[in-house]
Amino acid sequence: MDEPFTNYFNYFTEIEEHFQRARGTSLFLLSPLDWALIETWKNSGVPLEAVLRGVDLAFEKWRAKRSRVQMVNSIAYCTQAVMAEAQRMADAGSARPGVADKAGPDSAPFSEDELRHYMETNAAAIRAAAVAEGVAEFGAVADSLDQITISADLESLEQHLTVLEQRLIAIARSRQTEAEALAARHDLESHLRPWRSKMTAPQIAMLETQFLDRSTLASAGLPRLSLFHLR
Secondary structure, eight states, X not given: OOHHHHTTTTHHHHHHHHHHHHHTOXXXXXXXXXXXXXXXXHHTTOOHXXXXXXXXXXXXXXXXXXXXXXXXXXXXXXXXXXXXXXXXXXXXXXXXXXXXXXXXXXXXXXXXXXXXXXXXXXXXXXXXXXXXXXXXXXXXXXXXXXXXXXXXXXXXXHHHHHHHHHHHHHHHHHTOOHHHHHHHHHHHHHHHGGGGGXXXXXXXXXXXXXXXXXXXXXXXXXXXXXXXXXX
16 A cells, blocks of 8 residues: 555545634634545545645635635635645645655554554444444444454555445444434535536535435434544
8 A cells, every 4th residue: 555545534634724723713723514525536536735725825825805704614615725735736746645745754643552453442332232222233243343454555454444434324324213314414405505517417426325325323322433533
């Protein structure tokens, strides 16, 4: 596995902290929509550098306005600038998806103990949800998580965790009532409505998927399994 991938698991944290600094409010909390949007960028291979530059450019444009009635309260405000930067970098051939330039070539993102603790904690949370919800299938996923061998091949580990997370989502969604599914859709629309005009149809579709996946897991008391959430 190449080193840049290994050093890129700080994607969420880097973006969160950079947005907070750009906004000038370190205690500002990102919304569920913000986290879902960051995940769509990650899954689409948008380089971390493009996101950070896009955030800076969006705030520069906002500060240049003569009238700034409202604060920037969502990272969705930066979407167009982020995508423009990603396209610029792709056109210049200066970025590979998943590469953060400032990451050191020899740095390891997680120790073996951190990985083991993360996976054991997630397995315990899944078993707790299995008991609380009365869903034996959740426990089977926890058993599979326990059986994963921790190694230096983080890319393979991430792929395995992604498969297990998708199993959790599928199980949890199959148990949702129509009312619960509709409530999740209403929540999505309330967050997304102000930003629909600033995104393309494919971006919106991917964002909807990520938001609803996160909502499904959260409502069932289930953890995210991806190493990108080991923060």
